[in-house]
Amino acid sequence: NAGVTQTPKFRVLKTGQSMTLLCAQDMNHEYMYWYRQDPGMGLRLIHYSVGEGTTAKGEVPDGYNVSRLKKQNFLLGLESAAPSQTSVYFCASSYSAAPGYTFGSGTRLTVV
Amino acid sequence: KNEVEQSPQNLTAQEGEFITINCSYSVGISALHWLQQHPGGGIVSLFMLSSGKKKHGRLIATINIQEKHSSLHITASHPRDSAVYICAAKIPPTSGSRLTFGEGTQLTVNP
Numbered sequence: 001n002a003g004v005t006q007t008p009k010f011r012v013l014k015t016g017q018s019m020t021l022l023c024a025q026d027m028n029h030e031y032m033y034w035y036r037q038d039p040g041m042g043l044r045l046i047h048y049s050v051g052e053g054t055t056a057k058g059e060v061p062d063g064y065n066v067s068r069l070k071k072q073n074f075l076l077g078l079e080s081a082a083p084s085q086t087s088v089y090f091c092a093s094s095y096s097a098a099p100g101y102t103f104g105s106g107t108r109l110t111v112v
Numbered sequence: 113k114n115e116v117e118q119s120p121q122n123l124t125a126q127e128g129e130f131i132t133i134n135c136s137y138s139v140g141i142s143a144l145h146w147l148q149q150h151p152g153g154g155i156v157s158l159f160m161l162s163s164g165k166k167k168h169g170r171l172i173a174t175i176n177i178q179e180k181h182s183s184l185h186i187t188a189s190h191p192r193d194s195a196v197y198i199c200a201a202k203i204p205p206t207s208g209s210r211l212t213f214g215e216g217t218q219l220t221v222n223p
Contacts, residue, residue: 041215042212042213042216090155100160101145101147101211103147103156105153106153
């Protein structure tokens with residue numbers, strides 16, 4: 001099925017561990033995004049990409065890195081996880097010219 | 113103060129009621145999205161508006177650019193409409209079609 005696929009869906013990390021979240025889309029979208037969702041707050045943009053090989057910082061980029069080596073994949077890395085990074089992470093993608101957004105199903109990350 | 117605000121934060125209705133969720137924003141926008149997030153977390157895009165009104169089934173979205181306000185209406189509400197509804201604005205200058213999100217409205221429709 002066409003769409004945005006995030007892996008893993010759940011993960012528990014210990015403080016200081018590293019991990020990578022993978023986002024894959026098969027709609028040939030140019031733009032991809034990583035957001036985090038926390039209770040009482042709207043989704044906040046971590047990093048985004050407007051094309052293969054390009055990335056840019058969003059609202060809350062500290063503690064995260066991203067890469068977009070292939071157009072269909074957008075990776076979010078946590079080099080040294082902290083409890084403040086406990087959140088639900090959503091990937092999304094869109095065309096550059098068309099307005100529609102497609103979201104992944106989310107990754108629930110807990111850092112203990 | 114968030115640039116995009118929603119009201120109410122929580123809304124409980126009886127099946128069949130007409131529901132309105134409001135979204136206001138404090139700056140100029142180029143587009144406004146309404147999203148639905150079900151328990152279990154998946155987010156689905158319902159509408160994208162830049163002017164006027166859109167309708168899909170029992171859902172209607174309107175926007176008033178001059179008043180910086182948008183509403184999402186649900187007619188003949190049903191328990192399966194229970195979800196969090198989120199408005200999100202594209203606020204220029206915004207590269208990459210980034211959105212600024214409201215905090216969401218938790219809707220519960222009781223049978």
